[in-house]
Amino acid sequence: MIKYLGSKRALMPVLETLFAASQARTTLDLFTGTTRVAAAMKQLGMQVTAVDTASYSEVFSKTFIELDATRADLRELADAVASLNQLPGTSGYFTEVFCQKARFFQVKNGQRIDAVRSVIESDYKNSWMYFPLLASLLIAADKVDSTTGVQMAYLKTWSRRSSLELELQVPELLAGGGRSIRGDAIEQTPNLGSFDLAYLDPPYNQHRYFGNYHIWETLVRWDQPEYYGIANKRIDTRSNENKSAFNSKLTLPNALATVIAGLDVKTLLLSYNNESWLSRRELTDMCSRFETVEILDFDSKRYVGSQIGGYNKSGRLVGKPGAHRNLEHIVIAGQQQKVSAMVKALTQ
Ligand SMILES: C[S@@+](CC[C@H](N)C(=O)[O-])C[C@H]1O[C@@H](n2cnc3c(N)ncnc32)[C@H](O)[C@@H]1O
The missing domain is CATH 3.40.50.150 (Vaccinia Virus protein VP39)
Structure with a gap:
């Protein structure tokens, strides 16, 4: 998680x-x-x-709460994860905004995230696997980030885990409805x-989840928002509807x-x-x-x-x-x- x-x-x-x-x-x-x-x-x-x-929370609840593992084709999901793991990286919005103009991820992983996220949108949007694949990508990206666990800032020097290679795992779906x-x-x-x-x-306090996890919001929404500040937060972090x-x-x-x-x-x-x-x-x-x-x-x-x-x-x-x-x-x-x-x- x-x-x-x-x-x-x-x-x-x-x-x-x-x-x-x-x-x-x-x-x-x-x-x-x-x-x-x-x-x-x-x-x-x-x-x-x-x-x-939160949009990323919905990805997790669609995957781990709403899906019933006993009714899912886990083989099909494993094949999809394996094929996403084979994709070569491509530079896109994610790489530019979060790896080149900021240092939340190393470029090699940002490019892989761009490639995987684009294919999830183009090939799986109408599939039952859409949410589990997004959950898998969020969890994999979190394992190679360079933050203390919130996205209002990135670390001064690269975290050790940011050098690892992004690797999606098959999410562990749970039985039941x-x-x-x-x-x-x-x-x-x-x-x-x-x-x-x-x-x-x-x-518990004034720290807003929308701003603290703006990268996960953007990765899920995949809407290339305008951004501001040192952390390149989504512009709509400021809007009332997200308070x-x-x-x-x-x-x-x-x-x-x-x-x-x-x-x-x-x-x-x-x-x-x-x-x-x-x-x-x-x-x-x-x-x-x-x-x-x-x-x-x-x-x-x-x-x-x-x-x-x-x-x-x-x-x-x-x-x-x-x-x-x-x-x-x-x-x-x-x-x-x-x-x-x-x-x-x-x-x-
Ligand atoms: C303390 S965290 C919950 C952590 C959770 N129990 C866990 O173990 O992961 C609070 C959550 O409330 C959500 N939240 C904030 N305002 C909300 C609202 N008005 N309605 C529903 N959820 C909200 C945030 O997105 C955040 O995920």
Whole structure:
């Protein structure tokens, strides 16, 4: 999976235990990002709906959540991946903007990305393999980038992995059904239906995913946008339609309260950390319609991007390295008996 700010990788064992103890059959991952959490739900046999505004997140949820591995022709997919891996590189928009005018990838890999992405568009646009091939390309490109894990800057000197050769792998599809929805959580919530369990992992602060992962947006949309700034961000990073109510201290409380109020769900799990703008009290109040609310605390290692900082074009450090430890919290709201059983499962 790709490197991702706020990814719940370290919390997965805890979340898996909680999900299993919930005995939920229908679940929602409302800010699904990499789809790591939604995939864990699916592997527990749950019927999952995964929602996010990001185009690259939709690629992952179409691939890992919506597709059923038992119905897919994995041989056909492996052949397509093998043939894409044979393509010689060609210089195009991606090479020019992200490898020559910036240094996010080495030119040899930028050219391969250009070639592979063009053929996915020309040869697979109407194929069931379109999304899995895009997912494969995103994951392969992430393995040869030269960043700390966010795309607001690239490293001053090439990362070691950027010298590796781009190589697509066959994505590991999961058995079972699911639903992928690209859209805004506030707009989507009233139309999603009912769930046994919902997991909410909204952005924690002002850092916008659209700008932090602008290269993945462009690689998926393949629309050659105008760009600006040291990181050659898409021009529409500035537009209001790509801003999230969850990235502003002013609008976040109301946005989250609206989403929680609109959800038709029996058990709610919500992740936040000690950098987020909401207090325990505010979160508990938002969940007051549930019979009981518990908040669990976890000390987890902070995302590596903030430990080592990033550099801009002239090699100046961008942003201060943050604190090395942070506290993760999970709010669990639902029926008393269910919530107790889930919390108890963590100590067994
Ligand atoms: C903290 S990340 C989620 C990480 C995810 N749990 C994982 O493990 O990969 C927050 C996600 O919310 C998405 N997002 C931001 N604003 C949104 C909105 N208004 N509606 C839906 N998704 C949104 C971002 O694109 C990002 O993927």
